Every structure is written in C-alpha cells, then in structure tokens.
Amino acid sequence: MFALHPPAGQQRLPTFHHQRSLPRLPVPPLRQTLDKYLKTLEPLLDEGELNGEGSKSEELRKREAWADEFEKGIGKELQERLIDVDRASQTNWLDDNFWIKKAYHEWRAPLIVNSNWWLLFHSDTSIPPNIADSPPAPGEFGEWQLRRAAWLTMRFLDFKAKVDREEIHPDSSRTGLWFNRPARSVFNLSRIPKPGCDVLSRKPALNEPGARSIMVMAKDWVYMVEVLSRDGDILETREIEARLAEVVKDVEERVKRGEKGEAVGVLSADDRDVWAKNREYLLTTSPDINRRAFTLVENSLFTLSLDAHTIPAPSSANFVPAPIEAHVRNTATSPDGLNRWYDKTLSVIVESSGRAGMMGEHSPCDALIPSIIVDYAIAEPIDLASFSEGPTKSKAGDVIFDAEVQGGRANKGWERVEWELDEKMKIEIEEAKGRAKAVVDDSDASQLWYDEYGSNWIKKTGKQSPDAYVQMALQLAFYKDQGFFSATYETASTRLFAHGRTDVIRTYSTDSRAFVRAMLDPSVSAEDRYKALSTAILSHNAYTRESSTGKGIDRHLMGLRLMLRDNESEGVKLLEDPLFSKSQEWKLSTSGLSEGSRFHGTGFGTVWPDGYGINYLTGGELIKFGIESKHSAPNTDTQRFKQHVVDSLRQMRQVCEDGAALSAKL
Known part of the structure; x- marks a missing residue:
C-alpha cells in the first residue's frame, strides 16, 4: 500500500514531494454539470414510467427546461459567486470553505x-x-x-x-496519489x-x-x-x-x-x-x-x-x-x-x-489514510x-x-x-x-467474507474491472433485497488535486439498471446478460474517472446551492424538484478500500436509517464486505443482504463464464 523505499533505479523523494505541484480542484463548467445531472435522472424516470408516474420523455423535457432556465438565470450568478470563492481560497473552493462543515461538523x-x-x-x-x-x-x-x-x-x-x-x-496509482496532506x-x-x-x-x-x-x-x-x-x-x-x-x-x-x-x-x-x-x-x-x-x-x-x-x-x-x-x-x-x-x-x-x-x-480525513497507517503498523508481528x-x-x-x-x-x-x-x-x-x-x-453490523473468487478471477476470466464488478453485484443484491432501485453513493477520491478529498460516483445509472433487469429476466440470454454487465461496468468506470478528475457533479451542485442568498432558492424549479432530492437519497452508501490483506474487515454506518452502509476490500481470492443497517428499520436486514450479495456474485460468475464461452465459439 505504501513504499518505504523507491523502486530500483528511482531517486528517493520526500513523502509529500508530489503534493507541492498538484493542480487546484476546478470549479466545473455549469453546463457540463447540468448535462451530467440530467443523465443521472434517466433511470429514476424510467422506473417512474414503469410504475405509472408519468412519461419519461415528458418528465425529462420538463427537467431539461428547468436546467436551461437555471443556467441562464440564477445558476449563472451562482457559478460566478463560486468562482469568486475559489479565487479567494488558498487551496481550493471546496476544502477551504465548505466540506468539513457541511459533510461532518454541522451534522x-x-x-x-x-x-x-x-x-x-x-x-x-x-x-x-x-x-x-x-x-x-x-x-x-x-x-x-x-x-x-x-x-x-x-x-x-x-x-x-x-x-x-x-x-x-x-506512492501513486493510475488514479493518483495514495498518500496526501491529512497524513500529517x-x-x-x-x-x-x-x-x-x-x-x-x-x-x-x-x-x-x-x-x-x-x-x-x-x-x-x-x-x-x-x-x-x-x-x-x-x-x-x-x-x-x-x-x-x-x-x-x-x-x-x-x-x-x-x-x-x-x-x-x-x-x-x-x-x-x-x-x-x-x-x-x-x-x-x-x-x-x-x-x-x-x-x-x-x-x-x-x-x-x-x-x-x-x-x-x-x-x-x-x-x-x-x-x-x-x-x-x-x-x-x-x-x-x-x-x-x-x-x-x-x-x-x-x-x-x-x-x-x-x-x-x-x-479530518477519509478512511484511506488511516488504513495506510494501520497497514504499516500491523505489517510486522x-x-x-x-x-x-x-x-x-x-x-x-x-x-x-x-x-x-x-x-x-x-x-x-x-x-x-x-x-x-x-x-x-x-x-x-x-x-x-x-x-x-x-x-x-x-446497529446491525456484520462482515461477509466471499471466498469463491476475487479480483484475480474477475480480471482474468471475467475480463472486468474489479471495483465496478463489485458495485454491480451490490446493485443486483439491493434490488433483490428491496424490490426497487436506489440512488447509490460510491466514494471517488480527488487526491489528484491539492487538498483533494472526495466526490460521488453515482452507481445507479441507466446501464446498471439495464444490467439488473437483465439478470432478473429469465428470458434474457447469457450472452445478452454478459453484454449488459460489460456495458454497465464501462459506464461505471467512465463515471469514476470523471469524478476523480474534477468532473463530478455532486460537490459542484452542493457548492452552487451554498451560493444561494436568502429567498433566492424560492422559485428555482431545478432545486425544488423532488427528483433532485431523490437523486441524492443514498440508501445504498458504498466505498471500497485496497485489497486489505492485513485487515479482517472494515465498516461504517448506513447514511439513511432504512438503507445499507457498505465498505469492501477486493482481494485477489477473497472479497470482504462490511455491511451495516438498522434493526429498527422494518425493510432492511444485514444477514439477508449478505445472502443476496453471495447469490449475486455467484450468478454473475456464471454469466461471465457463459459469456466467455459464447464469445470463444464466435
């Protein structure tokens, strides 16, 4: 997880050498955020239409009109105010001004x-x-x-x-630096x-x-x-x-x-x-x-x-x-x-x-930093x-x-x-x-150790990204458990930026919804299920990259809302929309750490009292899940959810094996 010494042939660098040259976290373009936000509403509207709550196309056009109105009106002013906040911030607009207070200290x-x-x-x-x-x-x-x-x-x-x-x-990875300022x-x-x-x-x-x-x-x-x-x-x-x-x-x-x-x-x-x-x-x-x-x-x-x-x-x-x-x-x-x-x-x-x-x-920091410290502390008996x-x-x-x-x-x-x-x-x-x-x-907190396969099989045989694969398993398990879809929070690290913290990967998408429905429809072929899984994973990986590179939408939307002055929120249809709130009802709140071979497990509490909080460690041969829900919630049950996760991972393995076999024949 970390390196005390540089790889052979490389110069030793101070621990925070790269931190000193990291770029600032950007304020994303307003239109970019609005377009992505509208896209994340589509699976919610699909389900609404299926449940008789109105035509998807009509409901989406309504939100598109509200987004245009927002962009040309108060949204334009809010964006400029947020840019001014960024220009007056030593490091970045989010960490210097809002994040710890709004996400933690005011709670x-x-x-x-x-x-x-x-x-x-x-x-x-x-x-x-x-x-x-x-x-x-x-x-x-x-x-x-x-x-x-x-x-x-x-x-x-x-x-x-x-x-x-x-x-x-x-140390660094394809998604950026593992170890940053909060370690101090x-x-x-x-x-x-x-x-x-x-x-x-x-x-x-x-x-x-x-x-x-x-x-x-x-x-x-x-x-x-x-x-x-x-x-x-x-x-x-x-x-x-x-x-x-x-x-x-x-x-x-x-x-x-x-x-x-x-x-x-x-x-x-x-x-x-x-x-x-x-x-x-x-x-x-x-x-x-x-x-x-x-x-x-x-x-x-x-x-x-x-x-x-x-x-x-x-x-x-x-x-x-x-x-x-x-x-x-x-x-x-x-x-x-x-x-x-x-x-x-x-x-x-x-x-x-x-x-x-x-x-x-x-x-002060997300669990990644303490996990690195602990990994060192327990590395030697x-x-x-x-x-x-x-x-x-x-x-x-x-x-x-x-x-x-x-x-x-x-x-x-x-x-x-x-x-x-x-x-x-x-x-x-x-x-x-x-x-x-x-x-x-x-608190109904528990661990699940899934040892039938891990990231090695997912990459080699399943030909999929392990993190996105686990996220799709959680989508499938949640629907089996609840009978409906939920907005899903996955943590995206923005450590590529100075004082970067996190943004959101909205796992519930049009493609993840299509995958789940394919898995639950007995008439869908194994080949089509595998295609649906692959498409959902590619879509999820794209969203992950964007959220980790300063193109996420949830922190930006939060910043815009915080720029509103007294009474300005009245009449802002985009922000008053019940669907705006529903798109952030994280009844499935998730986060993945490293392989965590030195940990028996991890965990955190559910954000919503009738939801699940899930942390997971995707090892080569063993996937460990920390799952928490509330005994007082009549609709959730941690042990039941564990069974759904196991069933989903088994079903997905079969789909991957069948899909690979069909591809080989072709």
Whole structure:
C-alpha cells in the first residue's frame, strides 16, 4: 500500500514531494454539470414510467427546461459567486470553505456508528493461539493485551516519525496519489463539540500538555501515558509496556477499593448539541480541573482503549468466521458504547486477548489514510526481543510527569486524568449511557467474507474491472433485497488535486439498471446478460474517472446551492424538484478500500436509517464486505443482504463464464 523505499533505479523523494505541484480542484463548467445531472435522472424516470408516474420523455423535457432556465438565470450568478470563492481560497473552493462543515461538523447525529469508521486488524502471529481460545476472564486485562498495545503504539509512532521526516516514498496509482496532506494531521487531533457546528482542535507544540502522550482508557478511566521524550524520540517498546502495566495496576487497585470509573467518554457518543452543552457545563463548573482534562485529551497523540474483555464468538455466523462477528461489534462500538472517546481522530482498541482494531472520527480525513497507517503498523508481528522478561524502569532523566502523588502512587511517565463532576453531570452521564446503548443495540453490523473468487478471477476470466464488478453485484443484491432501485453513493477520491478529498460516483445509472433487469429476466440470454454487465461496468468506470478528475457533479451542485442568498432558492424549479432530492437519497452508501490483506474487515454506518452502509476490500481470492443497517428499520436486514450479495456474485460468475464461452465459439 505504501513504499518505504523507491523502486530500483528511482531517486528517493520526500513523502509529500508530489503534493507541492498538484493542480487546484476546478470549479466545473455549469453546463457540463447540468448535462451530467440530467443523465443521472434517466433511470429514476424510467422506473417512474414503469410504475405509472408519468412519461419519461415528458418528465425529462420538463427537467431539461428547468436546467436551461437555471443556467441562464440564477445558476449563472451562482457559478460566478463560486468562482469568486475559489479565487479567494488558498487551496481550493471546496476544502477551504465548505466540506468539513457541511459533510461532518454541522451534522448533529451522534458520531458512534453514524459517522465514525472502523478497521479490524488481522491476528498477530506472535500471540499464542491458546490466548485467543481462552482469553482472560471478563473484567481482567491480559499480558498479551498490554504487549500488543505497546507494540502497536510503537509502530504507529514509528510511522508518524517517518511521515514527519518525509521518509516514506510517495506512492501513486493510475488514479493518483495514495498518500496526501491529512497524513500529517491525524495525530494529536480531536473533534470538539460546539453548538450548531463542531471544530477541530489545533495541533499542539511538542512541549504542550499531553502532546507527547497517548490517551489510555481502561474501565472508563482516562490516563495519559507519555510515549515520546522531550526531544520527540519514541520510548523503547518495553518501557511503553511497563507504563501501560502500571496504568492497569492502578485501575485494578481502584476497583479493589470499590471505585468506579466516571464514564465521561460516553458523553462524546451523544447528540452533538447535547455533548456541546455538557462540555461547556463541565468547563464552567470547574475551569481549572476540567479544562486541563480536556486539554490533555484533545492534545494527545491518539486514544488507546484497553478493554477488560474479549467478546466471545457467536454460536454461528453467516458467511464469515464467527470470531470476526464479535470483533466487529467490539471495534465499531464496544458492547455498550463505553470505554471510548469518539471525538479522537484515531482510537486503537485492544481486547484482553490481544485482538485489536481501530475506530476513527471521519472529518479530518477519509478512511484511506488511516488504513495506510494501520497497514504499516500491523505489517510486522510483535518482536519479542523488544520486550524484557521482567519489569522495566524508566530511563533516568526522562521522567516527563514529575513525581506527583495521586491516589497514593508516585507516577512516573503516566498520570490520571481527573474530572470534577457534580450530581447534574453524573445524571447526564447515566442518560448518555442509555442513549449510546440504544445506538449500539440498533446497529446491525456484520462482515461477509466471499471466498469463491476475487479480483484475480474477475480480471482474468471475467475480463472486468474489479471495483465496478463489485458495485454491480451490490446493485443486483439491493434490488433483490428491496424490490426497487436506489440512488447509490460510491466514494471517488480527488487526491489528484491539492487538498483533494472526495466526490460521488453515482452507481445507479441507466446501464446498471439495464444490467439488473437483465439478470432478473429469465428470458434474457447469457450472452445478452454478459453484454449488459460489460456495458454497465464501462459506464461505471467512465463515471469514476470523471469524478476523480474534477468532473463530478455532486460537490459542484452542493457548492452552487451554498451560493444561494436568502429567498433566492424560492422559485428555482431545478432545486425544488423532488427528483433532485431523490437523486441524492443514498440508501445504498458504498466505498471500497485496497485489497486489505492485513485487515479482517472494515465498516461504517448506513447514511439513511432504512438503507445499507457498505465498505469492501477486493482481494485477489477473497472479497470482504462490511455491511451495516438498522434493526429498527422494518425493510432492511444485514444477514439477508449478505445472502443476496453471495447469490449475486455467484450468478454473475456464471454469466461471465457463459459469456466467455459464447464469445470463444464466435
């Protein structure tokens, strides 16, 4: 996924060498966007005509007239306003002004499941197999848990150091650079709740409180564990492990004394305005103690959640190894939403058996960047030679937290994060626990491992593009599941541009619709089905290229709408059209990462409560799907959808084999 060294014969380049010469994200021509938008309406109108909702040709002519009226009227003004915004933007019109606010920070829904993504790490081969089979008893921490947590911490910090020194050779693909600017900013970062619109914390200096520490959560208590020296050097792995062991010992002693962690972190799982109000209340009731606590949390490098449990595998699982289902539940939410701080950009989660994963706050960057970091962090199993057999001592002269006596213990290299809570806030925490548990219980998140074939077969025998092929399988599966088509969101990366982020690939198209209908019509021949699949994939690939090269329509349409002033939207028929909204009802929200051979899976929540959120990893022989829906939605069911995906992939394989055979005869 990345290269530490350049290919043989190539000059070593700094990590962000290419970033400095990337072009600006363009403001697309207005007519170009309107024409593409009208084309994406055609499959919706086709279905409408089929369902007796009016003639497609008449309905399309109506929208074409509205588009012409928009282009010659208010649309022309909006386009010029957007160009002015771009001319006044340092990097690009979208990222500098709108994207994080509109896509994330103004969204008031809880981050848990709704916004945060998750990654499941593969098993560490250094951990004895019997540990996974017989983990510590519930409520207890494990030795291998601490060892893996220390090893992962070191590996994450090592990657950060290489990025800071620009030692990672810039990798690229046919669609552009894999690794870009956000890689610098994912550490020492946190989202901060504010009424109406959140903000991101600023990057602290190395000497500021918490900046050299990781935030460790254990049984809902919060600790700061220093992992960098004053000069920014990474502590030895055995020392990190020793400090984590001291934290766990402190937790166990507190439990023995009958203490219970005040779950302040669960407040970050709440509605954003509720959380903003509670955070401000905490700051006003105790400006000194609680302000310091928030500063430490927000400045810390990342969160490490040590869970005193390993969720057991269910008795059975559908199309995935049973332990993976338990892994999903713990990484995406934990069993009850506790022992997490959902605002941190990166949260590493390690269960008592050493099973590990990551959850992340979505606004600073998309999951591609953390996946690259994780791929590096877990590429090498635990090096046992990095650890000592017995307890280790802090290096002389490198005690970062001066010997403060807290709870009867002189802390060196770590400290408790204390909060001052009154009865009102304790009640708020209990209520937030209930709301978080409700979100957790409603989330129907699961993994599907499809191992009958993968990208190797799709390319060699199917003669198709793997990503577009998987997208067509999802279109077919969704129709089988729901009995209707839906506007579909697939993420397109715009990393070819400076500060590029994403646009939308509208997978549901005239050609994808024709493919699905061909697959469901028994009268259609195998040859025609194969032709329909090939046509849909070519169409999808063309849309992907355009969206990735600054010619997408959805970000542009959003920018135009944001240029409207008070009362200007009244009478704009194009934007008031119900079909305009329907074309963006992403009841099928999808995104593909790399092959992900070092991940057990990935995932994110559905955007629409009655839809599906799907992340997938298309490997050579194995395709992994992370699928999430809501138990409360009467029309969706994750396990049922998994069966439809499997059936669709099997059906498509047969179509490709039959189509290839027919082509060979010809």
